[in-house]
Amino acid sequence: MQNRLTIKDIARLSGVGKSTVSRVLNNESGVSQRTRERVEAVMNQHDFSPSRSARAMRGQSDKVVAIILSRLDSLSENLAVQTMLPAFYEQGYDPIMMESQFSAEKVTEHLGMLRRRNIDGVVLFGFTGISDAILAPWRETLVMLARDAKGIASVCYDDEGAITLLMQSLFDKGHRHISYLGVPHSDVTTGKRRHDAYLTFCKQYKLHPVAALPGLAMKQGYDAVASVTHSETTALVCATDTLALGASKYLQEQRNDTLQLASVGNTPLMKFLHPEIVTVDPGYGEAGRQAAHQLIEQINGRAQPQQLVIPAALT
Amino acid sequence: MQNRLTIKDIARLSGVGKSTVSRVLNNESGVSQRTRERVEAVMNQHDFSPSRSARAMRGQSDKVVAIILSRLDSLSENLAVQTMLPAFYEQGYDPIMMESQFSAEKVTEHLGMLRRRNIDGVVLFGFTGISDAILAPWRETLVMLARDAKGIASVCYDDEGAITLLMQSLFDKGHRHISYLGVPHSDVTTGKRRHDAYLTFCKQYKLHPVAALPGLAMKQGYDAVASVTHSETTALVCATDTLALGASKYLQEQRNDTLQLASVGNTPLMKFLHPEIVTVDPGYGEAGRQAAHQLIEQINGRAQPQQLVIPAALT
DNA sequence: CTGTTAGCGCCTTCAC
């Protein structure tokens, strides 16, 4: 590397001591206005920036956080990460990324590596199978997304609200035979909560529930449509955009363009491919922003772990 | 944070000096077998790992690289990053990620920040508008993907080969009226090179070229299909999967299922939505692997910048 | 208000 200059150089160039430079650097009080300005001038002039490693060594924190997403190509996680990155950079944190591929072992492995690296904090996109035990040591510095766990901070989507909004909207449009395509209950949030909300709505409005819970993949949506659509079915609610994408492919192949699809997601891909769908926005972007904010506050001891829920909104 | 132990502690615990521990840590010669084993035992026993910041300060690098992708939700870039991440972690590098959103200013800004942070290296997903001038200072430690620039390392796709394979395959299947949907020539690789390959093939086989170059977005593909399909057209080659997705939506709406689509991409989404499409795999995964490898080699001074091209393959 | 003095954890001479 080349000769980067240090606070010592800045001190010499502006005729003050190292500590004064340090004080200016950290916006500490106790420096005369004149001195401060002079030092700042020299810094700008030489495009000075302090060594991260040196600060880290003194302070304990190197201002690095990790984002563990389940899959790089998850539409929803992408939206959340897109707002998260700027939020972290704004506060001087460098986010490193890892992929769990929905494997709890990978998460454990990654967290272990992060522990050794002495990272400041972690945003983890949760999924079924992550045990509380492996999260426990991170109580102070981990925020989980899309899933909650007791004792640790989380940002969740309003699963119940999202489905209810969808159902209400369809009901208001006159639909009385609404089927549901979802995810098994082993997945608590996307699976159980959304399905339960569907059942509750049906009971409340005296509709006959027809549902299948094949899983998260497009292909599973595609394969399951037939099992939940009868001759009288007029609408189909899907737990996720991905599932809806699979379903709509099936319907297209059947030349069925009367069934009204609905899903929670509001991803750009969906909006382009099927603008006619009824969609609810779970607030992925907002969730990312909140998660980053919450993590930073916790790292700096300004907040305790807390469970947030992002409100869903019809689009 | 808690009291992590330091080489000093390890030294005390194993009854040797700090420098001996350091030697063991760095696999240096000049330590007796017995001592080495004893020290290593203590290290393992306490799950010791040296402070990154301290090593970084002592002149070594901090083993952090950056990946600047154009968009987090780019299907092709996702595939490349998915292979890149493990490659970096394997070598002990932490990859931080940034999004350029196809803005040259953002790239400049990000590179500036990375320069100040004294990062080890950068993988940049290239696009039109990045000037050689802003890349020049990074000659030694930047690898560009999907685009080349003189003097700096790059990993490109075989644009010409990909299109030629597609055309040949369609030709062999009997198609004689093949249209083309692409990207403006201002984009050298995806735009000009692929279009040129199309034209060359047409000339060589005496086909009549019919092309439009609307851009990269799905909607643009959707809108442009009509302008390149005549009554005799039997096949349509698209420069990217995204474009093809737009085109296929249009065709579906027109209830046209006779036109054979073809595209370069081979992304999972495409494979699911339209398995009937003729597709060529540009080797995104391989490109990611190569880029990571090349960058690491350059960082360690074991390789000079070089331009690589990933061969395309019919799927 | 400001400079001097100690380290933070590690690597690197340089003696022993």
Added chain:
DNA sequence: GTGAAGGCGCTAACAG
């Protein structure tokens, strides 16, 4: 072979 001493760039006491 091995240990002691010095210093990387910075911050945090402690003196002036």
